[in-house]
Amino acid sequence: MPKESFLVNRIKSVGFALKGALLLIRTESSIKIQVFITLVMTAAGFYFEISNTEWILQILAIGLVLGIEGLNTAVEKIADFVQPEFDEKIGFIKDISAGAVMLVSIAASIIGLIIYIPKLF
Numbered sequence: 200m201p202k203e204s205f206l207v208n209r210i211k212s213v214g215f216a217l218k219g220a221l222l223l224i225r226t227e228s229s230i231k232i233q234v235f236i237t238l239v240m241t242a243a244g245f246y247f248e249i250s251n252t253e254w255i256l257q258i259l260a261i262g263l264v265l266g267i268e269g270l271n272t273a274v275e276k277i278a279d280f281v282q283p284e285f286d287e288k289i290g291f292i293k294d295i296s297a298g299a300v301m302l303v304s305i306a307a308s309i310i311g312l313i314i315y316i317p318k319l320f
Protein backbone atom coordinates (compact mmCIF):
# COMPACT_ATOMS: atom_id res chain seq x y z
CA MET A 200 0.00 0.00 0.00
CA PRO A 201 1.50 3.43 -0.93
CA LYS A 202 2.33 5.74 1.98
CA GLU A 203 -0.02 8.72 2.26
CA SER A 204 1.52 12.12 1.66
CA PHE A 205 2.49 14.45 4.50
CA LEU A 206 -0.37 16.82 3.53
CA VAL A 207 -3.04 14.07 3.56
CA ASN A 208 -1.82 12.93 7.00
CA ARG A 209 -1.93 16.50 8.34
CA ILE A 210 -5.47 17.04 7.00
CA LYS A 211 -6.58 13.74 8.60
CA SER A 212 -5.03 14.80 11.93
CA VAL A 213 -6.93 18.10 11.85
CA GLY A 214 -10.12 16.08 11.18
CA PHE A 215 -9.47 13.83 14.21
CA ALA A 216 -8.73 16.88 16.38
CA LEU A 217 -11.97 18.61 15.27
CA LYS A 218 -13.91 15.41 15.99
CA GLY A 219 -12.31 15.29 19.47
CA ALA A 220 -13.17 18.94 20.20
CA LEU A 221 -16.82 18.39 19.15
CA LEU A 222 -17.01 15.16 21.21
CA LEU A 223 -15.64 17.04 24.21
CA ILE A 224 -18.22 19.83 23.91
CA ARG A 225 -21.11 17.40 23.30
CA THR A 226 -20.35 14.95 26.12
CA GLU A 227 -18.57 16.75 28.98
CA SER A 228 -20.68 18.94 31.27
CA SER A 229 -17.70 20.90 32.65
CA ILE A 230 -16.64 21.88 29.11
CA LYS A 231 -20.25 22.87 28.32
CA ILE A 232 -20.19 25.31 31.25
CA GLN A 233 -16.82 26.68 30.11
CA VAL A 234 -18.08 27.10 26.54
CA PHE A 235 -21.07 29.02 27.95
CA ILE A 236 -18.69 31.26 29.96
CA THR A 237 -16.63 31.72 26.75
CA LEU A 238 -19.74 32.97 24.92
CA VAL A 239 -20.65 35.34 27.80
CA MET A 240 -17.08 36.73 27.97
CA THR A 241 -16.96 37.17 24.19
CA ALA A 242 -20.26 39.10 24.30
CA ALA A 243 -18.86 41.19 27.20
CA GLY A 244 -15.74 41.89 25.14
CA PHE A 245 -17.84 43.35 22.32
CA TYR A 246 -20.19 45.19 24.71
CA PHE A 247 -17.38 46.92 26.61
CA GLU A 248 -15.28 47.35 23.44
CA ILE A 249 -12.14 45.96 25.07
CA SER A 250 -8.78 46.79 23.48
CA ASN A 251 -6.75 44.50 21.17
CA THR A 252 -4.40 43.65 24.04
CA GLU A 253 -7.37 42.80 26.29
CA TRP A 254 -8.82 40.58 23.52
CA ILE A 255 -5.48 38.77 23.19
CA LEU A 256 -5.29 38.17 26.96
CA GLN A 257 -8.94 37.07 27.12
CA ILE A 258 -8.59 34.67 24.17
CA LEU A 259 -5.36 33.26 25.65
CA ALA A 260 -6.99 32.76 29.06
CA ILE A 261 -10.09 31.09 27.58
CA GLY A 262 -8.01 28.90 25.26
CA LEU A 263 -5.83 27.78 28.18
CA VAL A 264 -8.82 26.84 30.36
CA LEU A 265 -10.57 24.93 27.54
CA GLY A 266 -7.34 23.20 26.49
CA ILE A 267 -6.33 22.12 30.00
CA GLU A 268 -9.93 21.02 30.73
CA GLY A 269 -9.75 18.85 27.58
CA LEU A 270 -6.48 17.30 28.76
CA ASN A 271 -8.00 16.74 32.24
CA THR A 272 -10.91 14.90 30.63
CA ALA A 273 -8.45 12.74 28.66
CA VAL A 274 -6.54 11.93 31.89
CA GLU A 275 -9.83 10.98 33.62
CA LYS A 276 -10.82 8.71 30.69
CA ILE A 277 -7.41 6.98 30.65
CA ALA A 278 -7.53 6.58 34.45
CA ASP A 279 -11.02 5.01 34.29
CA PHE A 280 -9.86 2.74 31.45
CA VAL A 281 -6.73 1.42 33.15
CA GLN A 282 -8.30 1.20 36.63
CA PRO A 283 -12.10 1.21 36.90
CA GLU A 284 -11.90 0.16 40.59
CA PHE A 285 -11.17 2.51 43.50
CA ASP A 286 -7.42 3.08 43.64
CA GLU A 287 -5.59 5.68 45.74
CA LYS A 288 -2.99 6.29 42.99
CA ILE A 289 -5.73 6.92 40.42
CA GLY A 290 -7.41 9.31 42.84
CA PHE A 291 -4.10 11.17 43.27
CA ILE A 292 -3.59 11.39 39.46
CA LYS A 293 -7.14 12.67 38.94
CA ASP A 294 -6.79 15.22 41.78
CA ILE A 295 -3.55 16.60 40.28
CA SER A 296 -5.17 16.84 36.86
CA ALA A 297 -8.21 18.64 38.30
CA GLY A 298 -5.82 20.91 40.23
CA ALA A 299 -4.21 21.98 36.93
CA VAL A 300 -7.64 23.07 35.65
CA MET A 301 -8.24 25.01 38.86
CA LEU A 302 -4.90 26.84 38.59
CA VAL A 303 -5.53 28.08 35.03
CA SER A 304 -9.15 28.91 35.93
CA ILE A 305 -7.97 31.11 38.83
CA ALA A 306 -5.47 32.86 36.52
CA ALA A 307 -8.19 33.36 33.87
CA SER A 308 -10.62 34.75 36.47
CA ILE A 309 -7.98 37.24 37.68
CA ILE A 310 -7.37 38.35 34.06
CA GLY A 311 -11.15 38.80 33.67
CA LEU A 312 -11.34 40.89 36.85
CA ILE A 313 -8.38 43.09 35.79
CA ILE A 314 -10.04 43.71 32.40
CA TYR A 315 -13.65 44.28 33.50
CA ILE A 316 -13.59 45.78 37.02
CA PRO A 317 -12.35 49.20 35.76
CA LYS A 318 -15.08 49.16 33.09
CA LEU A 319 -17.83 48.36 35.61
CA PHE A 320 -16.92 50.77 38.41
Ligand SMILES: Nc1ncnc2c1ncn2[C@@H]1O[C@H](COP(=O)(O)OP(=O)(O)OP(=O)(O)O)[C@@H](O)[C@H]1O
Pocket residue numbers: 227228229275282283284285286287289290291293294297
Ligand atom coordinates in the same frame (compact mmCIF):
# COMPACT_ATOMS: atom_id res chain seq x y z
N1 LIG B 1 -10.95 5.13 40.58
C1 LIG B 1 -10.80 6.03 41.55
N2 LIG B 1 -10.04 5.76 42.62
C2 LIG B 1 -9.87 6.68 43.59
N3 LIG B 1 -10.39 7.91 43.60
C3 LIG B 1 -11.14 8.25 42.54
C4 LIG B 1 -11.39 7.35 41.46
N4 LIG B 1 -12.19 7.97 40.58
C5 LIG B 1 -12.40 9.18 41.06
N5 LIG B 1 -11.78 9.38 42.23
C6 LIG B 1 -11.79 10.62 43.04
O1 LIG B 1 -12.95 11.37 42.68
C7 LIG B 1 -12.57 12.64 42.11
C8 LIG B 1 -13.51 12.95 40.94
O2 LIG B 1 -13.28 12.01 39.91
P1 LIG B 1 -14.13 11.98 38.59
O3 LIG B 1 -13.50 11.04 37.64
O4 LIG B 1 -15.56 11.76 38.92
O5 LIG B 1 -13.87 13.45 38.08
P2 LIG B 1 -14.86 14.69 37.93
O6 LIG B 1 -14.02 15.89 38.22
O7 LIG B 1 -16.10 14.48 38.72
O8 LIG B 1 -15.06 14.58 36.38
P3 LIG B 1 -16.35 14.71 35.46
O9 LIG B 1 -17.45 15.35 36.26
O10 LIG B 1 -15.83 15.58 34.34
O11 LIG B 1 -16.60 13.30 35.03
C9 LIG B 1 -11.10 12.47 41.70
O12 LIG B 1 -10.42 13.70 41.66
C10 LIG B 1 -10.59 11.51 42.77
O13 LIG B 1 -10.27 12.22 43.95
